[in-house]
Amino acid sequence: MTHYYGVYSLLASLLPALGIFFIFTICDDLIFAELIKKHIPKEVVASKDYNFTIVLAQINNSVEGLIFGTPPQWVTNAAEIWISWIHKSQIITVIICISTALISGFLGYKKISGNFRSRNAVEKIVMSILAVSSVIAILTTIAIIFSVVFESIRFFALIPYDEFLFGTVWNPQFEGAERAGSGQEGLSQYGAIPLFAGTFLISIIALCVSVPVGLFSAIYLSEYATSKERAFFKPLLEILAGIPTVVYGFFAALTVAPFLRSSGSLFGLDVASESALAAGLVMGIMIIPFISSLSDDVINAVPQSLRDAGYGLGSTKNETVIKIVLPAALPGVVASIILAVSRAVGETMIVVMAAGLAANLTANPLDAVTTVTSQIVTILVGDQEFESAKTLSAFALALTLIIITLGMNFYALHVVKKYREQYE
Amino acid sequence: MNNINDLKSLELTVGDVFSKNARLKARNVNVFYGNNKAIDNVTIDIGSKEVISFIGPSGCGKSTFLRCFNRMNDTIDTCLVQGEITIDDENIYDKKIDVVPLRARIGMVFQKPNPFPKSIYDNVAYGPRIHGLSENKEHLDVIVEESLKRAGLWQEVSDRLESPGTGLSGGQQQRLCIARAIAVSPEVILMDEPCSALDPIATARIEDLIHELGNDYSIVIVTHSMQQAARVSKRTAYFHLGKLIEVGKTKEIFTRPQHHQTEAYISGKIG
Amino acid sequence: MNNKIITPFEASNKVKRSIAKRRAKDNRLKLYGRTAICLAVCFLLILFYSIFSKGYSGFFQYYVTLDINFDRERIDPKGDLSDNSLFDGEASKIVNESLFSIIQPQGRKAKKQAKKIVSSGKDVRIARMVKNDPSLFGTTTKVKFALDDDIDSFLRGYIKRETPESERRISNKVIEYIDKLNKEGRISYEFSDYILSGSASGNPEMAGIKGAFIGSMLTLSVCLLIAFPLGVATAIYLEEVAKKNKITEFIEVNINNLAAVPSVVFGIMGLAIFISIFGMPRSIPLVGGMVLALMTLPTIIISSRAAIRAVPPSVKDAAYGIGASKLQVIFHHVIPLAMPGMLTGTIIGMAQALGETAPLLMIGMVAFIVDVPNSIVDPGTVLPVQIFMWADFAERMFIQKTSAAIIVLLGFLISMNALAVYLRKKLERRW
Structure with missing residues (x-):
């Protein structure tokens, strides 16, 4: 050696x-x-x-x-x-x-x-290199927390957190503009409720599209489809997950939104050119494969013996799926939906390109709304003023975003894990 | 088994395959998995209210053949069944026959206990509910109770019908599965090695149960245990490599096997 | 028979009575399933159709052929073909003169309008031609120039002749000139030489994806060089070296969490850590690649771990059995056997990185950069960000160019994914 x-x-x-x-x-x-x-x-x-x-x-x-x-x-x-x-x-x-x-x-x-013993020495060195690289994951997490938390603390020193969490008007202004005496002194308001509401609205619309389509696709693929159909349609659905979000955003802004606008005016409805509906619909299309493939996995994890029991008693496929398989797979299905929601909440490009920036507090899907992610992008892209409450507010928003998505993810993974244990 | 003479001698089934009051009749049944022939030209009758056991070394096709009777093989894409199986002179592989009522008439109990992840009550009530057998809630309660009683489980679970079926012990779970099958009022019950996952005490209880149920139902039981076959069944069929070698009264098969293959198996030379 | 349970005969009758209804229900569920799949596939087809139908024409544009007199004195006054000299030359004027000789505009205003017919990149085109081939000097050659984007849109029919002049972006006079050029057969619709070799430009007719494409490749290389070794090393450590204890569990939790963090947050981290604290410049592929590497790391780690886990223990036991050290087992047996799985995961991670936009916006790769980046520390942009920027521009022609850029991006993504599938199929081992 x-x-x-x-x-x-x-x-x-x-x-x-x-x-x-x-x-x-x-x-x-x-x-x-x-x-x-x-x-x-x-x-x-x-x-x-x-x-x-x-x-x-x-x-x-x-x-x-x-x-x-x-x-x-x-x-x-x-x-x-x-x-x-x-x-x-x-x-x-x-x-x-x-x-x-x-x-x-x-x-x-x-x-x-x-x-x-050079072999042992080299071995030790290489092992420690491997160990160090695995620490990168921890470092990244720390870096994320560090970068977001510190700035957020500074933001909450300027703006009380209850105003941020429960305020209903979002109207950030550059301090420069205020100081310049444009008559807008004190107009800055950092109530994030409209952003949460917008995010929520768009996610709900997205779920209305993706849950039925994704769940029924998963049921069909796992219970009804022949193996050929399965081999053809499953990758086809997964293409939807591989398309970059900027392409979805372009599609939403230039194809779906104008279509909704013109068909809305056909029925005498006034659809904003950047509407929650357009963004939500396209986001729904984007998360179909998340729901379908995750649900497909959990449905397939239901043991065949349960299906056999159902069929042996003379159930139709419908009865086997609805009364036996789905109830057994329910926690996993719910978890997959939660994961899809956390995707939707964190999705950025579609909402930036199609949902607009108007911080309306509305439940009307035809209006323009804004979301947490699109505000982060708008605030942090381009020129920033150091230390201004506006810049810092983006970090506070990011902190909320992380807490929400990680919370959902934790819960979903926990449910899935419990569910897996049940059948092992 | 590389002896050519042996292979030739397998062509004919020894013993009386026919039965006087036959409920199920299988005629020249072949089963293929893709290109593999799993069952080769099997003919047999199963009488009314008779307990018959299928024995044979593992991989001999006894389970596959059992699953032909309620068309459970339909769920496997590559599986193809040829020949004719009739129940009360109706061909169950006829295109007009719907598997749902067929399976309601021919119940099945599986190798591994497989209660639904529901309450004990819901497990038993599942069949009557989907088939719409009960008139009302009271009637359903009666069906559940009676089924559990017949399966010999009532005394053990009557006070906890709402607790999950998966929480029972293995033997209790299997009896729950039997109760579940009985609740649909089948004519025939197919049992696929129902005791292979159970301990000896639970096995003894199930065997007693099968013995009792034989008074009301036709029961086909697949088992790898000769002792079990001897204990529970009146007739026994011996399968080998997809062929039905010998059928006869259980006593005679175990004491005076006609075919040398059967003899070899009984005496432990093939296992 | 005990009569408390219904008899088999009764039961069988009841089942028969209910069967039609139940079958109908069954078929209904099947139909819902089919409909759902069809809907999803329809969405996919509509998406692709809307992009391809727009993007296909983005690879083409209208050109006008003009006779250019390559007068060295006027084009290259200093005579040394230097950038300065060519810049001082009168190439634009020569093009305009050639154009005027055909369409004969009268008066200053008309001439001003007529000049705008040909794209403003005309002088650059002539400069490039003479640099490539100085023998052109002294000749009169037919040269194709891109038309201005408004003219292009008019020729494509997006700007209608019937629209009143005041509401149209081009005047009646210009339409007259275009008709004249058309009559002489000087206008042609050809494969655009800007879309693939041009860079970002405010003039849609000259805009191309070369800069963004190179930026993407540079960013992706950085990402690959960081994420692949780190990901594989982490996977090996967690699967083969580390003992299962609180620390490794903590690392695993971290990795799973990172996979769930929204991509825009990685951008914020890049902004706060790499740019603010480490003082790295904005808009450079190096920082972009680092951010994307951290983002794709979980994907690579998770798939590499799965690949390592799939290596049968018997192989490892055999190697240990003949006295190999842990390191030798890892490098001689585990890594080669797990490589296909690792590569597949890496390619999928890279495809994810190639399509990612939001984190790169955060670190300033959204800047308008005309120059093609030469290294990972030159400011640049990437394809998806370029698409995002173009989608925001008002000019009609940018829609086609954006769609064309999307087609290129999708083409790359599809071939990467196809490569991953191929690798998986080809190198798949069955134990």
């Missing part, structure tokens, strides 16, 4: 160097941000509307060559210093990395001798 010696020295030299490289690349900006504070003139720091985040952004823009108007001289100076630091830190990083690689490689090499 001689090649393990080679692998060992390679790993020994490469890993520490790579680690140091990553730490340097990630940390340099943070360090620079601390260091640059010294280079901001005292009078700027002392001034009333000083905000370090904004100043930092100004300097960063200047570093990247994005210059809007003429920045003050001190910004340009700071940017120059920053650039010189970048050059220096690059050189330092390279030197440190190479020397670490050489030193650790040498140490590793020295360790190798006749009675050194």
Whole structure:
């Protein structure tokens, strides 16, 4: 097993160097941000509307060559210093990395001798690499929570949470607009009820489409269809799940919405050009395969012996399905519907493109409504004002979204698990 | 079994396949799974109110043949049944025959107890309900009670009819399944190794039950246990590799088998 | 027979009486099932039809053929074919003159309108032609130029001649000119050379998906390079190495939760962590790929674990039996045998990433970027985001181009999924 010696020295030299490289690349900006504070003139720091985040952004823009108007001289100076630091830190990083690689490689090499168990050493290293990569999942979760919770806390410091949760008017304004004295002072309102209501309305419409279609498809495929029909239709339904949501959004906005509008006017109904109905219908189509394939799975998990018992007593297929299979599969079916709802609640592109942005508090599916996800997108895409309640509100919305979807998911998985145990 | 002479000798069934007051008649029945022939040219009668057992080594096709009598094989796509099976001189494989009333007339009990995940009462009441057998609630109660009594389960469950059927012990579950089959008032009950999943005490109870039920119903029981066949049935049919080798009175089959295959099985040479 | 239970004869009569009704009920359920499937398939067909019928024509557009006099003095005043020199040249003027010589506009206003018939990309086209083939100088050659999008829409019949002039986007005069060009046989409907090789553009007739396509490929490569090794390593760790304890259980719970987190939240995380804290630039494929990698990680882990679990223990036992170490068993036996399943899961994850839009909007890949990105740190956009942006534009022609872009995207997704199915079929082992 001689090649393990080679692998060992390679790993020994490469890993520490790579680690140091990553730490340097990630940390340099943070360090620079601390260091640059010294280079901001005292009078700027002392001034009333000083905000370090904004100043930092100004300097960063200047570093990247994005210059809007003429920045003050001190910004340009700071940017120059920053650039010189970048050059220096690059050189330092390279030197440190190479020397670490050489030193650790040498140490590793020295360790190798006749009675050194290199296979075990390599094994240990590789195992720890595997372990570290599995931690990424935890890190991602932490990152998600971290990024959402902190900003949300800041939002709730500005806006009381009961106003956010129970307020019925959603009308975020940029603070700049307020300060500019456009007569809109204090008009900002962050009552998220219209967003929840819109999300709820669209999800309900989507369920009205997808539950009957998905459930009956699943029943047909698992109980009535011949194996040929099954082999043909099942993948066909799953295509629906593979279509990108932006395509559904396009379809909703440019085909379904105009169709609803024109057919609505035929009956004398006034359908908004961006209606909850169009978004909900298309979202319903999108989640059909979730319901059908998940229900199909749980229906198939009902043991054949129960069906046999039913048929042996002279049940028709209908009676077997309705009176035996479905009641037995009910928890699983409910769970699959809940999972589909959580899909619908978190779905973004369809509602952004087809449901509109008007925060109407309405139960009329022909009106335009807005949802939690579409507000997040509208607020966070494009120019943001740092620290404004409007920007922060997106994070609070995201937090609610995560809590809702994860709650539903937890519950559904719990139900499915219990249900599986019942038949194992 | 690689002896060619042996294979030839299997062509004819030994013993009396016919019965005087036959309820079910199978004539030249062949069953195919795709290209495999599972049952080869079987002819047999099953008499009224008689208990007959099908025995034979595993894979001999006895269960497959049993499932032909209430067309349970229909649920398997690749399965094809040829020949004629009649109940009261009506061919059950006739296109005009609906399987639903047929299966109501010919009940079935399966190898593994398979109560529905419902209450004990609902398990027994399921059949009468779907077939619309009861006039009213009181009548349904009577049917359920009587069925449970006949299945010898009433004393054990009369105070907890609303508790789930899946909560009973294995033997009780199997008796519940028998009660469920009886509740539909069938003429024939098919039993597919009804005791194979049960312990000896539960098995003994079921065997007693089968013995009693033989007074009212025709019962066909598939079993891999010769002792069981000897205990419960008056007639026995021995199957081997899809063929019906020998039929006769149980006593005679076990004491004086006519066919050397049967003899080999009885004496434990084939298993 | 005990009479408390109805006799078999009575029972059989009752069953017979109820049977017709029950059969009807049965057929009704079957019909509902069929209807549901047909509905779902109809939705699919309508979706595809509406996109293909619009998108098919998005690959084509109207061109006008003009005789261009390649005068080097005027096109390339410095004579060195440099970008500067070509920029200073009068290519547009030459095109306009050639156009005017056919349609003869009278007066300044008419000329101004006439100029707009040919797409504003005319000078770029001439510059590219002479760069590719300097021998064109001195000749007079027929060159095809894209028509302006309004003219294109008019020729396609979306802008109607009958509409009163005041409500039409093009004037009567322009229609007259187009008729004149048409009569001379100079207008042709051809496969668009912009849709596949052009980049984002405010002029719909010049807009193409090349930039977005390359952006997608760069983003996807980053995503693949991160997600595949990480996913496979995690799956191996959880299935083969880790002991079943609280920590691994916690990791599993995390993975399942991540699979349920809405994609837009991953975008928010990318914005807050990668861009705000790590200070990475916005709109670059590197960040996009990282976000998508974290998003697809659960898919890859879950399918890889299933693939590893499907490797029969007998194979592993055999290898352990001859003294192989855990690592050797994993790398020599488990991974090769589980590879098809892992690859299938990865391809499905990549298809998911290729179609994803919302998280990329969050990290600024929605910016209007004309240049084709050359590396993973150049600002760029991706196909689905391009589709999203185009769908928002008002110009009629963008609808066709959007649909065409969707066709390209769907084409890729379908071939990726087909590849996954093929791989699964081809490499499937039966134990």
